Amino acid sequence: MTKRAQDELLRLALSDAPRSDAEAAAQSPSSDEGEPLDPPATDEEILQARALAEALEHGDDLLATALLSALAPPDLGAVDHDALIARALSSPALSSPALSGPALSSPALSSPALSGPALSGPALSSDEAQPTPAEQHASEALRAWLDDPAAPPDASVASAAELAGILRAANHPASLPELPMLRNEALIVRALGRKRAATPRRLVPVTMAALSGLAAAAAAVALFLNPAADSPTASHILSGSGAQAALIPSRSTSELFDPATPFPREGGESARIDRIATARAADLRANRYAAWGVQ
Amino acid sequence: MKRLARPAASAALLAFALAACSLGACSKERPGDPTSGPAAGSTCAPCDGTRTVVDPTLLAFLSKARAAHHRADLAMEAADAASAIRALDALVAGAAPPGALPEVAEVTADTRARLADLRSAQGDFDAAQRDLDAGLALAREPSHFRGHLIEVRGLVEERRAKALAAQGNTEAADRARKAAVAAYEEAITIQEKVIADSLEAAGGKGR
Numbered sequence: 182m183t184k185r186a187q188d189e190l191l192r193l194a195l196s197d198a199p200r201s202d203a204e205a206a207a208q209s210p211s212s213d214e215g216e217p218l219d220p221p222a223t224d225e226e227i228l229q230a231r232a233l234a235e236a237l238e239h240g241d242d243l244l245a246t247a248l249l250s251a252l253a254p255p256d257l258g259a260v261d262h263d264a265l266i267a268r269a270l271s272s273p274a275l276s277s278p279a280l281s282g283p284a285l286s287s288p289a290l291s292s293p294a295l296s297g298p299a300l301s302g303p304a305l306s307s308d309e310a311q312p313t314p315a316e317q318h319a320s321e322a323l324r325a326w327l328d329d330p331a332a333p334p335d336a337s338v339a340s341a342a343e344l345a346g347i348l349r350a351a352n353h354p355a356s357l358p359e360l361p362m363l364r365n366e367a368l369i370v371r372a373l374g375r376k377r378a379a380t381p382r383r384l385v386p387v388t389m390a391a392l393s394g395l396a397a398a399a400a401a402v403a404l405f406l407n408p409a410a411d412s413p414t415a416s417h418i419l420s421g422s423g424a425q426a427a428l429i430p431s432r433s434t435s436e437l438f439d440p441a442t443p444f445p446r447e448g449g450e451s452a453r454i455d456r457i458a459t460a461r462a463a464d465l466r467a468n469r470y471a472a473w474g475v476q
Numbered sequence: 477m478k479r480l481a482r483p484a485a486s487a488a489l490l491a492f493a494l495a496a497c498s499l500g501a502c503s504k505e506r507p508g509d510p511t512s513g514p515a516a517g518s519t520c521a522p523c524d525g526t527r528t529v530v531d532p533t534l535l536a537f538l539s540k541a542r543a544a545h546h547r548a549d550l551a552m553e554a555a556d557a558a559s560a561i562r563a564l565d566a567l568v569a570g571a572a573p574p575g576a577l578p579e580v581a582e583v584t585a586d587t588r589a590r591l592a593d594l595r596s597a598q599g600d601f602d603a604a605q606r607d608l609d610a611g612l613a614l615a616r617e618p619s620h621f622r623g624h625l626i627e628v629r630g631l632v633e634e635r636r637a638k639a640l641a642a643q644g645n646t647e648a649a650d651r652a653r654k655a656a657v658a659a660y661e662e663a664i665t666i667q668e669k670v671i672a673d674s675l676e677a678a679g680g681k682g683r
Contacts, residue, residue, distance in 0.1 A: 428529040433578040435619050440674035443667045444624040446631060450590045451545040454583060458538040461579060464530040 261313045427471045429464040533573040534580070541567055541583045548590070557594055564591050568610075585611040585621045589628045596632040599639060604632045618673065623666035630659030 222230070236242040257265070312320070322335035326342045327349075334342035434457045438444075444453070544567040551560035564587050572580050588611030592604040608629050615622040633656035640649035 430528045431530055431534060431577045431579060433619065434582050435621075435670075438620050440620070440670050443627075443663075443670075444586075444620050446627055447593055450586055451542070451549050453586060454538070454542045454545050457579060457583060458535070458542045461530050461535055461538055465532065465535050468530055 258314070264313055428468045434460070534577060537573050537580055538583065540570070541587065545587070545590075548594075557598055561591060561594050561598075564594070581614040582619070582621045585615040585625060587611075588614070589621075589625045592625075592628050592632055596635045601632060601636045601639070605629075608632065618666050618669040620667075620670060623663050623670060626659050626666060627663040630656045630663060632656075633659060 233242065233245075237245050240246055319335075319338050319341070323338045323341055323345065326332065326334040326338065327345060330346060330349075437456050437460055438453070544563045547563040548560035551557070551563065568584055568587055568591070572584070588607045592607040592611070595601075595607065596604040608625055611625045612622065615625060633652045637649045637652035637656060640646075640652055
């Protein structure tokens, strides 16, 4: 806080302080009848004003401190200045299309102050920006607490320390203290007791599976013993003696080769198997058509 | 209850599996059902041992055989006889449709003949002879396949004779040469029989 700002606030705070009658008469506006508009300060008000003055002097009043900072902002260090500018310029909020309208094309944002030497170099991303002293202090405090978790963390990093502790426990859970034998046995018995208690719930699906299997087996046996009850499927058509006789049987492949032309002494095997497979594929198609009842 | 539930479920599933197997593979009403998959015949053998029609299982084997022979062709183009032999060995040693299907027997016999050719070209005459014996056991009737196997036997013995002669074992080489001549003569006889049978069959149809 600059001296000038302190003086200004002290003057404002002490404006209700007791003054001499002559001073009050000279400075206070008067009514037409000559009576002062503000009544004299009471003793309580004077005490409050003095307390406020002391608070202002020591910087304990938050509102006053904020007003002072707005009235006469202190100089930022060069590191803080660059870091804050870099983070602001790399913020997605500033680069979003919604904010790319006239509001951001105002002269204020294109003023020489924002395009001075500090920003004339390569643009820094938020990750590349230097940490501020406050951040450095917080990181040091967090590191100290991580080195000694038993100690209470610094108030400025309390929430970060809590999160770090949770993450550390999740990643490297600490071993449980040795349990007494009886306690261990009690835990095991209790856990097994829960499992046994949950077993009856599994009986329903197991029983249903067994019943389904029995039903399927019974249906299969019924189909086997009484094929006439089946619907007219392809397999049913094949079961007829007429259809069976119409199907092309498996047989020698000699008919596929010229009996007057023996196989060459070497080679030709692939050509022969090609011919056999092609012929039998045609036979299979014919059998399927016959099974489906296609003439 | 839990002790009873697991055996009960197992028994039910076993009964279901037995019923399905009996229905799918042993039903006399469905020999060689072309609409059934190849696995049906390979997992549950037919009860009567017959599969008399062309079905997907037979086609699956023929497709596998065709792929194996073409694989061997590519290997031989790359002068990789060992790889070709492996491809054909996998075919003759692999699964085949149950029953004595003529197509399976003939294709396997032809594959044995090719294996004997390849192995004898590598100097492995004994293994080639074993392939020929296995092939001849499959092609017992006079046919192009049996005649081809006998002809390859002649080829194997001819190569053996040359190898033995190169080693200076003239006596064994002479025996192998005679075996080759005998094999070629037998092959000629078989082929003549095939032609005669074919002509007879054609004449019977013409009458």
